[in-house]
Amino acid sequence: MTGARSWWGWGLEEAAYEGEALAGIGGMLAHRFEVEASSPVDPVDPTGVALPAPRVQLPEALADLASRDAVDRLRHGHGASFREVVRALHGDVPRPPDLVVRPRHRDDVARILDWCSDAGVVCVPWGGGTSVVGGVTPPSEPSISLDLERLDAVLEIDQVSGHAHIEGGAMGPAIEARLADVGLTFRHFPQSWEFSTLGGWIATRAGGHFATGPTHIDDLVAAIGAETPTGRWASRRLPGSGAGPSPDRWLLGSEGTLGVITDAWVRVQPRPTSRVQATARFVTFDQGLDAVRALTRDGLLPANCRLLDPVEATLAGAAPPDCTHTLLLLGFEAPERDLTAETNHALELIRGQGGEVVDGPTARRGDATGTATGGAGAWREAFLRGPYLRDAVARLGGIAETFETACTWDRAHELVATLRETAQRAATEVCGGAVVSVRTTHAYPDGVAPYLTVIAPGPRTTGRPGPAVGRAQAAAWDEVKVAVSEVIDAASATITHHHAVGRDHRTWYDRQRPDPFARALRAARSELDPAGILNPGVLTDAAVGPRSNA
Ligand SMILES: Cc1cc2nc3c(=O)[nH]c(=O)nc-3n(C[C@H](O)[C@H](O)[C@H](O)COP(=O)(O)OP(=O)(O)OC[C@H]3O[C@@H](n4cnc5c(N)ncnc54)[C@H](O)[C@@H]3O)c2cc1C
Known part of the structure; x- marks a missing residue:
């Protein structure tokens, strides 16, 4: 990884959409939603954001591990969800940690936790800060962000x-x-x-x-x-x-x-050296779901088994703009084994569910990570650029965010349909229009993980760019997220298949998990962390709150 990391958004600054590419995205949004094209907001200069002075100070023995640098604190004051990123873009990071602390080895971690416990200072562990659920956002109490970047061997x-x-x-x-x-x-x-x-x-x-x-x-x-x-x-x-x-x-x-x-x-x-890929299409998404079910029920284990509705297929460039079909991107890989037999069997099952194979099967040999071609190659490229596109939409005043869940096969068709409709309706009510796409990310013999993306023109705001604009965009997304989360909960699906709980999913996680389990979890927390310093508010309320005597 080279180049400067974005302090407010995704990835590397040099990889962000700028100039004509950014204007082009603005033009597409304006055309699709029949609104006036917005001028992109430039991220605020982080050195100009006023931050409260750190309320805590590490003891001398640990002091060289701590950073009080304002930009460092700003970057560690938020995670990577749309709602946090769009606010950070405008310099709106309400609770930056007081210090960013970087241990050199695990003994440092133990000493820092000792100090936090004694001083009543919250410790928020930080890996890459890519949490999309408010998992690394500090609470209002005095806090440190414990960045583990030096423990990287x-x-x-x-x-x-x-x-x-x-x-x-x-x-x-x-x-x-x-x-x-x-x-x-x-x-x-x-x-x-x-x-x-x-x-x-x-x-x-x-x-x-x-x-x-x-x-x-x-x-x-x-x-x-x-x-x-x-x-x-x-x-x-x-x-x-x-x-x-x-x-x-x-x-x-x-x-x-x-x-x-x-x-x-x-x-x-x-490392795998044997790969096969193919693409099939279906008239309806439901048919595609049935095919994925048939593959997994049969015990096949495709590495790639991604079902894309026509909107997702088009957005990703895996299909032309007038595509009305659902696509299934299928791929097998193995260290050496010949994959012909399982691929042919999978394609037979797909045809049995009404699927038509439109590309492949294509076999490749050698260490070929990332060399997928055709629909799968286009989709992979769009997958990697997706987070940069989200940041571009944020700068253009719009909304671009995803949500995911998982449920058993008996409920999958209905849940996908209801989620798509609910997201479309909620986003249209708040923003005047929306594009909603659906794909599946993971498939099991007993169920599937649907993943939805919502792109919308954003709420109409007046006035100059500033924190209020970012907050309005975040609030608009929050309304959509509440609507779809209620649908997920009503269907007894999971509030998260792989994005975690953090602070943002607490309402629905609290309903999903059994109460005795929550009590056991809180008891474990208080046994391991009697001062309540570790990420309070995430997963459960801490058994005791952090007591600040810093
Ligand atoms: C664009 C994008 C794409 C994503 N794609 C995926 C995906 O494909 N699959 C997926 O599962 N998730 C995905 N996520 C969510 C996120 O990347 C994952 O949750 C990831 O596992 C977080 O890793 P991190 O190192 O960035 O942790 P952070 O974001 O730094 O932390 C996440 C949580 O773990 C805690 N934590 C971090 N490190 C430690 C540690 N060493 N010890 C104890 N606690 C710790 C933090 O306190 C926080 O609660 C995506 C997020 C974004 C923004």
Whole structure:
């Protein structure tokens, strides 16, 4: 990863849409929604944003780990959801951390947690800051953002067992580069892979972009090491174990509330050299869902099994603008195995559900990560550029955000239809128009994970660019998000399949999880973190609030 990171939005500053490309997006929005083209807002100069002085100071022994730099604090004052990004664009970061603290090794983490507990200062663990659910946003109490970027090493590789021991702050590209040296891959590729960390993936139960098989971080973790305010937590590295509830499962999805994940042993594998891809089309999305169900019920494990409705297919450039079909992007991959038999079987099942194969099957040999062609290649490119497009829409006064869920097959068709209609209606009511697209991200023998994108012209605001404009855009999205979240809850689907709970999903997560479980979680929190300093408000209310005597 090279180049300067954007302090307010996604990724690298140099990769953002600017100039003609940005104006072109503005023109498309204006044309699609029949509104006047907006001039893009420039991000405020972060050095000009007035911040309150830090309320806390680390003791001398730890002081060199802390940054009081205003831009650093601003960048750590928000995550990467649309609602936070569009406010940050206007310099509206209401609760920056008092300090950004960067431990050099896990002993530093333990000492910092000790100090936070004694001083009653909140500690918000920070991996890459790509949370889209308010998971890294500091509360109003005095706080530090604990940025793990210096804990970024691949410590050891056990080639015999296929395990690697990696520090929690390591990001996707560094992990893959080190493993590639020895012909291995971790094969966990969330869309945010370039800028997110192993610790963050574990803390949020991240989902990689492969549609089936071991793609969730849950399945790829063999042992976890964490520092808690009351001591070190390290599990044994095992291929499996029936010894009581799994300590790793406790930390998976703990979102920085039980401890700081400093390192983990993960399962790695030989790099795939055998690949096949094909594209099929269906007259309706429902037919496509039936085909995906048929594939997964049959035990097939395609790496790519992405169903795109016509809007999604068009937005991604995987189909021409007049496309009325649903597309299924299908791909298999394996270290060496010939994939002809399973591909042919999959295509037979697809045809049996009314699908028509329009591209492929195309087989490729060799280490060919990222060389997909045709519809799959176009879709991959759009997938990687998607977050930059979202930032461009934010600058143009619009709304661009996604939401996701999962449900069993018996409810899938109805839920997708209701979510699409609800998002369309809610966004149109608030913004006067909307484009809503649907795709599936993950498929299981018993259900599917639908993922929806909403693009809208944004609320009509008057006056000069400023925090009020960003807040109006964020509030407009919030209305849509509440409407669709109520539908998800009413269908007993999950409020998040892989984006985590954070602060933003609390209302619906609190309804989803069993009450005794919530009590157990709070009790675990208070045992591990008696001073209530770890990410209060995320996942549950802390059993005790942080008491500030800083
Ligand atoms: C454009 C975009 C695309 C995305 N695509 C995907 C996707 O494909 N799949 C997916 O699952 N998610 C995706 N996400 C969401 C996000 O990237 C994931 O939740 C990711 O796992 C967060 O990792 P991070 O290192 O950035 O963690 P952060 O955002 O820094 O933190 C996330 C949460 O984990 C806690 N945390 C972080 N590090 C640690 C640690 N070491 N110990 C304890 N707690 C910690 C934080 O306190 C916070 O609560 C996407 C987000 C964006 C903006």
